Amino acid sequence: MKNKIVRGFLGMASFIGIFISLYMAFFYAPLDKNLGVVQKIFYIHFPVAIVPYFAFLVVFICSIIYLKTRDRKWDKIAYASAEIGLVIDTALLVTGTIFVKPTWGVWWVWEPRLTTSLIMWLLYAGYLMLYYSVDDIERKSRLTAVFGIVAFISVPISFMSIRWWRSAHPLMLAPKNIALDTPMWITTLVFLASMTLFYLYLLGQRIRMINLQEEIQDLKDEIGG
């Protein structure tokens, strides 16, 4: 009952939040002087870049806790978070290429930030492949938990890539060089907050689905079907 209320609240909040953010992006934030209307895609590009980092951090932490406690609950959170993180990461790569074509003139550049993001995507795609190629549930949870820890190496590398190597990608999260107007930043942060709520909503729904699937499987086994 309590879970249902939380899920309902998260669903409503993320729906309204994304609606408001879209409104703010198009009507509240001023038009960028150099890039024009193309710059609007930044408001979605930035949150879908940050949320996967968070999602994969959740995978990493829950994988460690699973290996320590052997409580299936943590494994379910880790798996659901990896799946949602990968979907949002796909949105990052798609919005990135759409953004880059009019601003840099090409669809893709092999530079550190883009390359490390793609590698991160490939690693978590591998994570899901691993999850589906083991039948035994207990073994599946153990192996994916270990790989969830190994794959996390790509997250700090991707995050720090533009600080470590010279990159064409602009550095957004630096206190000293804020390249955006205050209204632009407010819009971005509202979008980030609603995207985070949306992630939490999807996470709750996905875990619920996994539980229901297992329940159905148990019932099937019971009647011998």
Next chain:
Amino acid sequence: MSYLRHILTLVQKDIIAELRTKEMLNSMLIFALLTMVMFNFAFGSGSAMRAVSSGLLWVAFLFAAILGLNRIFVHEKDENCFDGLMLCPIDRSAIYFGKVISSFIFLFLVEIIALPIFTIFFIQESFLSHLWLLIIILILSDVGVSAVGTLLSAISINTKARDLMLPVLFLPVIVPILVAAVKSTELVLMFSSIDAQQFWIDIIVWLRMLAIYDIIFALVGFLTFEYVIEE
């Protein structure tokens, strides 16, 4: 001290088993050479080939490494030797380090044999003056490749897809090693044409990156391996 002896005993077992069949060493070596020959057809010989030579050297080595890493747990699994290993009164991480060391030895051997052939094929003037530096690059990269590869090989042997799973998991994890190894090899190959002081600054950055990566993954493997092999 006995921990070290346990590891060495396991390594000795792997080496004896390999020397009896030689299937892993032979196939890895032939595969590495074949890859180099194929690159020659793909890129043609000449200046284009020279420009990418350090990259293709490492791609050939990595492909050979995948071939070898796929095999390191196959015998254990198929002949039920895993049960024997698990019954041994030794620390589980000793099994991990034993496997890391034996796969390191096989990989290093293959590379040492393939390297002169590579030099003859692709690099006309020799780089023997900095051979020791190249050996350090080889050792540092192979430690990382074996540390990651052994852990992921143990994971993939437990899946339905088995050896199909290893490249999918292994290649993206190993990218930082590939980048550092290719860049530092490139520096060694062009040593004569760049400023000596700049050369040392650049190469130390890449070697340090390799070393940090090795330490991180040896630690990750040490801490997680027992969860992978437990039944």
